[in-house]
Amino acid sequence: MSSQPQVSPLNIGIDEASRAKIADGLSRLLADTYTLYLKTHNFHWNVTGPMFQTLHLMFETQYTELALAVDLVAERIRALGYPAPGTYSQYAQLSSIPETEGVPKAKEMISLLVAGQEAIVRTARSIFPLVEEVNDEPTADLLTQRMQVHEKTAWMLRSLLEE
Template sequence: MKINIGISAEDREKIVEGLSHLLADSYTLYLMTHNFHWNVTGPQFNTLHTMFMQQYTEQWNALDIIAERIRSLGFPAPGTYKQFMKLTSIEEVQDVPKAEEMIRLLVNAHETVARTARSIFNIVEQANDQPTADLLTQRLDVHEKTAWMLRSLLE
């Protein structure tokens, strides 16, 4: 059945392309954060272990919201490691870094996700797509605040 929500098929496709990158970056960040939760050690263990769990839980819930917005716009959501690796801007972490390096990597990853979300705004605003704009605003708020909190641990 044809979709008629007031956004052209061409604009929906452009928005979905951006959201697919956002989903891939978000999934990669989720996986990184969960990995660090499992593997953090050192004097800040309890603080970071707990903080990382709160962060990956929030990120996990966001993945569904992003993927469902893609589906609402009439396209399949990417959902495989192969697809995510092609779409993400975040490099996969090799080995297990020390706690301070984990924090630096997470700051960079959150900032990357924020840049990806921000890069979609132009087409979203032109297409008059308020639900996607709202989703992007919410994600920006979370990632910018989390980057700030993590950055504060390095001072």
């Protein structure tokens, strides 16, 4: 998806073409983050089994963190001068995280969330070369923070799958 034209001229030391590419990458990150938020919230509502209480609370902590993250990513897109995507159809088009049909068992939920966390790390990492090339430190900082959160969360979820 190509970002829409910027709303007003910006002079922040990053050329327009680079800002557009970064905004496109961040739009994919936003879509992944929102998709994982929705999936995690769904699993929070629908988890069952012997680990119900643990997973119910863990998923709540995770979807709350993701809800805050979507705002940070969207606001960075806006700071670069572009509109942030905000519809389900845009997210479905941009996200690398597939929807989950039905209600999986708890262990499959955990596996799906690990995959989603890792997908977000890959999306964030894919934006880094351009961000570094144009010295976009605020975006680099955001990406670094997001990768740290998602790598740690994936590790914690993965540990639940070990026998």
